[in-house]
Amino acid sequence: MATIHFHGAAQQVTGSCHLLESSAIGTVLLDCGIEQGGSENEFYDKQFAFNPQSIDAVILSHAHLDHSGMLTKLVRQGFHGHIYCTHATKALLAVLLKDAVSIYLHDLERENIRRARAGDSPLPAVIDKPDVDKVLSLCQSYDYLERISIGKAGVLTFRDAGHILGSAIVELALTERGERKVLVFSGDLGNPDTVLMKPPVPLYHAxxxxxxxxYGDRDHRDYGKTCDQFAAILERAKQQGGTVLIPSFAVGRTQELLFHLGCLYHEGKLNGWQVFLDSPMAIAVTEIYDRWASLLDKQAMHHLAKYRYESLEAFLPNLHLTPDAEQSMALNRIQGGAIIIAGSGMCTGGRIRQHFKHRLWRTDTTVIFVGFQARNSLGRLLVDGVKRIxxxxxxxxxKANIETLGGFSAHAGQTQLIEWQQHFKxxxxxxxxxxxxxxLEALAEKLWQDHQVKVHIPQLGEQMSF
Known part of the structure; x- marks a missing residue:
């Protein structure tokens, strides 16, 4: 009998981490993510509820930090098993983890200067750059649909989740005492209406x-209407003569935004705007998306071909990349006509906070949120209408205008989640x-009322056998 322990993302959105124990595969983590909502440094303060040295392997659904970000701390504390993921996920991890550790070390250095001035002892680093190299050396990457032997009697298969590049639904077959059981872990299921990613693959047995x-309690706004809303917000901001700030996740959301901005450019709706991608990580990730274009939705590629897409620079000529800190700071001198896309998506760190410092108090600034904002994050506070930060x-x-676009979400909405669940026979x-x-409670109620599917919502730290 296998046992699963819920050590993260239990009645919360971030911090995905589930520990699976089975005689077929040993002790395995499904994801090992950070719990977002506080500062970058606070991410790594959380202590594991298990001994990292006891973990035999990690199965990673995708590269977003709330699913992968604690891998550096895991290896720092003695984990040395395989990390199973898709090829594209491994490529993205190299960028995301290095960026996360760099931000952490920068913030730690600043905190220790403050502590030194106060006569306090410095805080030691709980992770460092060599930990990223160790994580990448442990990664074993595979194609979708490849059958992967794991442990003594386990078979792992990754299937396209349609969420971001390389994102996977985990299908894990376990054979214990001659009995075969199948665990399916959805990871993050994509929104079929998004442009670049394919729809999540349906599975039929678990x-x-x-x-x-x-998004178990709601559906997303109609995609076409969201595009129209986006164009209307930009037009209003243009009439104000101000600047648009878009906090964006470097992986997935930024690339979708650049696609839409490129389309608006070719439709003549970006006249007078300059677009700045102010995120070294997002710039690097966009290059990876170009390299792995074969995994993207064919319809999107056909759409790009209609505009004779050759490169991002040609598709969106008024795009400017600002990888250097000096280039980023120079954006503060721009008075208007700028669309600045910067990380992080939930405003918990990154350059977006600097732009907020210089522009959030101005009435001619418009902030557009295009992704989920976790509870207690700065982004969530702004969406909820806080007047001072x-x-x-x-x-x-x-004093800025705060706008939210729901239709660009990379997550499936309630109806889409239920449709995917109903494929299981x-x-x-x-x-x-x-x-x-x-x-989760709304999704559970809907599944029961409409389909008589009874579900369980675990609490943090709970365990169950199957």
Whole structure:
């Protein structure tokens, strides 16, 4: 009998981490992500509820930090097993983890200067750059649909989740005492309406289904209407003569935004705008997307061909890349007509916070949120209407126009989640993870009312056998 322990993303959206124990494969983690919502340094303060040296392997659904970000701390504390992932996920990990560690070390250095001035002892680093190299050396990457032997009697298969490049649904077959059981872990399921990614692959059999429910309580705004809303917001901002700030996740969301901005350019709707991609990580990730274009949706590629797409620079000629800190700081001198895309997506770190410091108090600034904002994150506070925030030790008034676009989400909405779950023919035991309690409860109620599917919503630290 296998046992699963829920050590993260249980009635919360971030921090995906589930520990699976089985005689077929040993002790394996499904994801090992950071719990977002605080500062970059606070991500790594969380202690593991298990001994990292006891973990035999990690199966990684995708590269987003709330699924992968604690891998550096895991290896720092003694993990040395295989990390199973797709090829594209490994390529993205090299960028995301290096960036996350660099931000952490920079913030730690600044904190230790502050502590030295106060006469306090410095804080030691809990992770460092060599830990990223160790993570990458442990990664074993595979194609979708490849059958991978794991442990003594396990077979792992990755299937396209349609969320970001390389994102995977994990299908894990375990044979214990002659009995075969199948666990399916959805990871993050993509929104079929998004442009660049393929729809999530349907599966038809599982004994235990771990399914995400980030948007379990609602559907997304119509995609076409969202595109129209985006264009209308930009037009209003243009009339104000101000600047648009878009906090964006470097992986997936940024590339979708650049696609839409390119389309708006070719439709003549970006006249007078200059677009700045102010994120070294997003720039590097966009290059990886170009290299792995074969995994993207064929319809999107056909759409790009209509505009004679040859390169991002040709597709969006008014795009400027600002990888250097000096180039980023120079953006503060721009008075208007700028669309600045910067990380991080939930405003918990990265350059977007510097732009907020210089522009959030201005009435001619427009901030557009295009992704989920976790509870307690700065992005969530702004979406919820906070009037004042504290940044870099200063009080900043929030006078900017705050806008939210729901249709660009990279997550499946409620209807799409239910449709994907209904592909399973044998009515598997279904467990909802990766969602706030309200969203998971709404999804559970809808599944029961409409399809008589009874689900379980685990608490953090809970364990169950199957």
């Amino acid at each position: 004994d235990l289904l771990l399914m995400e429910g980030t 504290k940044l870099f030790g200063e009080q900043i008034a929030v 044998n009515n598997p035991r279904t467990v909802l993870v990766h969602g706030e309690a309200k969203a």
